[in-house]
Amino acid sequence: MEYISAEKAAEKWGISPRSVRNYCANGRIPGAFITGKTWNIPENAEKPIRKKRDSVPKTLLNRLKAEMKSGIHGGIYHRIQVDLTYNSNHIEGSTLTHEQTRFIFETKTVMPGETGILRTDDIVETSNHFKCIDLIIKNAHRRLNAAFIKELHRTLKNGTSDSRKNWFAVGEYKKLPNEVGGNETARPEDVSSEMSRLLKTYNYSKEKNLGELLDFHWRFERIHPFQDGNGRIGRLILFKECLRCGIVPFIITEELKLFYYRGLAHWPREKGYLRDTCLAAQDNFKKILDYFRIPY
Numbered sequence: 001m002e003y004i005s006a007e008k009a010a011e012k013w014g015i016s017p018r019s020v021r022n023y024c025a026n027g028r029i030p031g032a033f034i035t036g037k038t039w040n041i042p043e044n045a046e047k048p049i050r051k052k053r054d055s056v057p058k059t060l061l062n063r064l065k066a067e068m069k070s071g072i073h074g075g076i077y078h079r080i081q082v083d084l085t086y087n088s089n090h091i092e093g094s095t096l097t098h099e100q101t102r103f104i105f106e107t108k109t110v111m112p113g114e115t116g117i118l119r120t121d122d123i124v125e126t127s128n129h130f131k132c133i134d135l136i137i138k139n140a141h142r143r144l145n146a147a148f149i150k151e152l153h154r155t156l157k158n159g160t161s162d163s164r165k166n167w168f169a170v171g172e173y174k175k176l177p178n179e180v181g182g183n184e185t186a187r188p189e190d191v192s193s194e195m196s197r198l199l200k201t202y203n204y205s206k207e208k209n210l211g212e213l214l215d216f217h218w219r220f221e222r223i224h225p226f227q228d229g230n231g232r233i234g235r236l237i238l239f240k241e242c243l244r245c246g247i248v249p250f251i252i253t254e255e256l257k258l259f260y261y262r263g264l265a266h267w268p269r270e271k272g273y274l275r276d277t278c279l280a281a282q283d284n285f286k287k288i289l290d291y292f293r294i295p296y
Contacts, residue, residue: 001031003040013047023048060294061243064137073106076292077137080251081105084239085129087253088232091260094122101126121160128156129232136240143203144237146195149225152236156229167227174227181265185224194223208245213238214274218267248289248296250281 006024010017024032024039031042057063060076067077086094086101095118096104103111104126110118132155139148154171162168169175173191177184186194202216217238224230235252242249252260256277263274289296 002043004043006039006041009041009045015047058295060249060289060296061137061140063292063294064243068134068137076288076294078105079288079292081130081133084133084235084251085126087251088235089122089126089129090254091252091257092229092231094126095119096122096126105130121162124159125156128158128160131155132232132236133239136236136243140240140243142244144199144241146192146199149195149233149237152233153226153229156232162228169227173225176227178224178227180221180224180230181261183222185222191223191225195225198223208241208247210247210278211271211275213241213245213247214267214271214278216241218264218274221264248282248285250278250285252277252281253284256281 004012006017006020009020013020020029020041021039023029024034024041028048029041029045031045033040057066063075064077064080066072067075072078082098082102082105085105086096086098089096089101095116100111100118103109104123108127110123132152135148135152135155142148150171150173157163157168157170163170167175173195174188177187179185198216198219202212205212217234220234220237221230226233239249239251241247259273259277259280263277266273286296
């Protein structure tokens with residue numbers, strides 16, 4: 001068999017000698033071998049086909065996974081981490097500003113020079129909420145189950161002052177009765193069975209629409225399975241299920257908070273309130289998707 005040099009192969013294939021040597025070093029030219037510093041290439045060898053570069057992930061979920069894995073800042077993953085964490089925590093009374101939330105995400109430190117007292121739990125739960133978002137992205141395709149929901153709660157409340165209370169069950173269903181909006185919720189001894197029924201009913205059908213997600217959300221909040229953190233866990237689940245079902249997700253902002261509460265309160269009798277609120281939130285989220293050029 002006749003052999004030619006890298007330079008001759010480069011001339012033959014219309015590429016640089018360096019590219020030919022790289023092909024040889026990576027084993028992409030069968031039969032090529034090196035003598036000293038010179039590559040010997042079979043005369044009848046064909047030019048290797050260039051590998052296609054990885055294309056930009058087109059779906060929201062794939063983009064989130066890619067940006068989360070690479071640690072890219074300034075993309076849609078960054079935006080969702082800050083916006084969803086700030087708004088969901090703010091609804092529940094967190095005193096951190098949007099800018100402080102962003103600073104914690106970007107630097108893992110608290111913004112200097114701010115006036116006023118910052119609550120330790122607000123800082124801890126903000127950091128924990130970032131981890132919860134990572135969990136829902138990593139597990140977006142998983143069917144909902146009690147173990148995953150408890151894992152979200154354990155992640156959210158880990159290291160908080162609540163976690164140091166004997167009666168507060170971190171990552172487990174509540175031990176004491178609680179209310180939401182002045183309304184009674186499931187008794188602690190009934191939570192496990194009610195959650196099992198809810199998940200069984202919800203997981204029965206594979207194809208989901210927005211109405212089914214909202215109905216699950218309302219029922220989850222009515223059960224109120226945890227001692228605290230139910231609202232944030234419920235909204236995290238909503239976001240996850242939107243990703244899983246190919247539905248445009250949404251973030252309930254301060255401007256929509258009262259409409260959101262009204263929608264939950266009236267859901268059994270009038271589903272339009274909550275649906276319209278979430279559709280408005282979807283429209284806001286679509287603007288973000290348009291900016292980052294993500295189809296929906």
